[in-house]
Amino acid sequence: MLNLVKRTITEEDLTYINYFETLFGSEVLSFHKDPERNLIVYVLKPGEARRIVLFRKKLLDKLKRLLKKNVLLLEYNPDLEQFILNIFFQIKVKKVSIENGKNGYRITVYVDPLQKGKAIGRDARNIKLAKEILSAYHNVESLVIV
Structure with missing residues (x-):
């Protein structure tokens, strides 16, 4: 039951997505913010988050400093149960x-x-x-x- 909900994305959101895609060459599937925790969540294709954390850690730290935000990378999975496990x-x-x-x-x-x-x-x-x-x-x- 795939649902791809339409959401309003602000200019600031587009900037955050653009920074990420430019630095890592990875497509952002969805983008979520938690202002209370100063957190940005990027949902990526399967395997991308692991690749970035393992091989591009310094660049990820640079992104966090640049955005002045905490950053969380999650991998999308078409299997709902596995996607839930990825989130948690x-x-x-x-x-x-x-x-x-x-x-x-x-x-x-x-x-x-x-x-x-x-x-x-x-x-x-x-x-x-x-x-x-x-x-x-x-x-x-x-x-x-x-």
Whole structure:
């Protein structure tokens, strides 16, 4: 159920995307911001984030300094479950349950109880950002961390 949602992209957003694509030669599939954490998330093709982190780390650090932002790279995967695991790569995910709801997928992510707070984030920031990213590609009715 691929959904590529249309979003308004500002001139500033285009600048951030252009810097990234120029420095790394990688296409940005989608771009997300979390102003509260001064964070920019770039969603890339499979294999691209790993390549950049392994072989272009200094350039990535340069981008962070240039933009004065924290930068997170995520790899898109057409398999929804794998994409969810990519989004929660810093969390020990035990299981992902995906059900069809009336208005899209109902996703439940089961995590290590010790990491549940980190997965949810302060004021549910991590959940909101994860749902925004997932919703750019799929119809997501709900996203719950258990």
